[in-house]
Amino acid sequence: MVVLYGGQSAEHEVSRVTAAHVLAAIDRSRYTVEAIGIDRDGQWRLFEPPADVESLPALPVAGTIVSPPEVFADSNADQLTVVLPLLHGPMGEDGTVQGLLELANVPYVGAGVLGSALAMDKAAAKATLSAAGVPQARWRAIHEPAWSGDEDAITGILHDLGETVFVKPANMGSSVGVSKATGSADVRVALKEAFRYDEWAVVEETIVGRELELAVLGNVELEFSVPGEIVPGAEFYDYDDKYVDGAAKLIIPAELSRSEVAEMERLAAQAYRALRVEGMGRVDFLYEPNGRGFLLNEINTIPGFTPISMYPKMWEATGLSYPRLIDTLIELALDRHHRRSAKRQLD
Ligand SMILES: Nc1ncnc2c1ncn2[C@@H]1O[C@H](COP(=O)(O)OP(=O)(O)O)[C@@H](O)[C@H]1O
Ligand SMILES: [Mg+2]
Known part of the structure; x- marks a missing residue:
């Protein structure tokens, strides 16, 4: 397995925190793990994680420079490589890296090129969701x-x-x-x-209401976590609130009736499919209980995986542990890869 982290976006630091946490949680007896950090100039660097990797708050981006073709050249039938792109924002979550992985013909976790690009671009996402009839601000x-x-x-x-x-x-x-x-x-x-x-x-x-989220897993059949709620510590859920001072309150499970949860799941599935998301997605809503109800805010195709992040926490509260979550993501990556490979061989 190749864990890709860092990247050229403003979310470089966040990605390194995510990667440290994921690396510490991966079952090394089941997977061989290579960690490749992408530095701010776009260079790929092979990092040798120390034995006590769980003590690192963020994974360094350091080590020998490698080129993407080199990394994937030895991914052959006897040892299948699965890439876990833990890259947030542009040049990582937006379809660019996914395009490179498609060209290299390696399975990877999460949405493909189109799904990544559509979900990342808020203008394109809103236009697509409105065509699909999903309520929004x-x-x-x-x-x-x-x-x-x-x-x-x-x-x-x-x-x-x-x-x-x-x-x-x-x-x-x-x-x-x-x-x-x-x-x-x-x-x-x-x-x-x-x-x-x-x-x-x-x-x-501006929507005055509650901020609610659902973690979704799946390619075709979708699974939903219990809902989570964010009560921002600042005027809205800003960068510091998410990663620096963590002043936001995270409530899991959110207090909602069964019919409210069912409505959230219905809209989450509709949005997930409209935006062609695969593998995983954290679906975020703004909720006007006495107005228009659930309004879709966005889908994150590579949500944060830090210790205070909602996505893994919502799954844990649903009974899916962090290591099992990673196993499931890898199974979904392989499933998608096999389906796509079968189509490629038709010509
Ligand atoms: N239309 C809106 N009305 C009220 N609050 C909003 C609205 N859009 C965003 N927010 C607040 O701003 C935060 C960040 O906006 P968001 O669209 O989720 O951007 P990002 O992709 O950077 O997470 C949200 O978590 C929410 O707290
Ligand atoms: Mg957001």
Whole structure:
């Protein structure tokens, strides 16, 4: 098994924490593990994990430089390699690395090229979900090169979405570049911040309600965890809340009725399929109990796996241990690979 971590996105550090935790949890008697860190320049480095890897808070990105073809050259029939891409954000969770793995013809955990790209890009995801009839907050997508930045354009958006909006880069995660903004001057600053990360941004109406999540596993048949709830420590669930001070409260299982859980599962499955997610996904909702009900916020195809992350915690609360979760992800990767390989051989 090859664990890929680090990466060229703003979530490089988060990925290293995730990788340290996953590596410590993998059953080394069942799997041979190679750890490859991708540095900020995109170089792949083979890291030799020490015996006491569980004592590392984050996996270093260090070691001999290797090229991707070299890594996968010896993945043959007698020892099947499965890649676990633990890369968050652009150049990792967005279909780019998945494309490389497709070319190398190696099985890998999680969504494929299209699913990764669609779920990562908030503008493309929202358009696809709206075509599939999945309820969401009202939104606008803005493309920087085509954006006038006129006062009229901004006031028009605020007129449609309300005075207080969320502004986000389309391709990012971990709340990086996300702001809550009120009024046109504030929105202008928020857009500038979002455009630091991507030339596409989305603006959304502010939802006043609960923040709920479901962990999903599967390719065709889907399994759902018990729901989780996030009570942000700051004004919203921002980067520090997620990884630095951990002030957010995580409630697992969330207090919901059976019919509410059933509704969440129904919408999660609909969204997961519409966005072509495979393997795993953490499906995030904003919930207006006395309004429109569950509104889909996003699906993360490579959710955080740190000790305080929701995805593994929700599975643990459902009865699926961390090592069993990894086993299941590997089985799903192989299942998808076999199905796809069968199609490739038809011509
Ligand atoms: N439309 C919205 N209304 C209210 N809160 C929101 C809205 N969109 C995002 N948030 C808050 O901001 C956080 C980060 O936004 P999110 O879309 O999940 O970005 P990321 O992909 O970076 O996690 C959410 O967890 C939530 O706390
Ligand atoms: Mg989020």
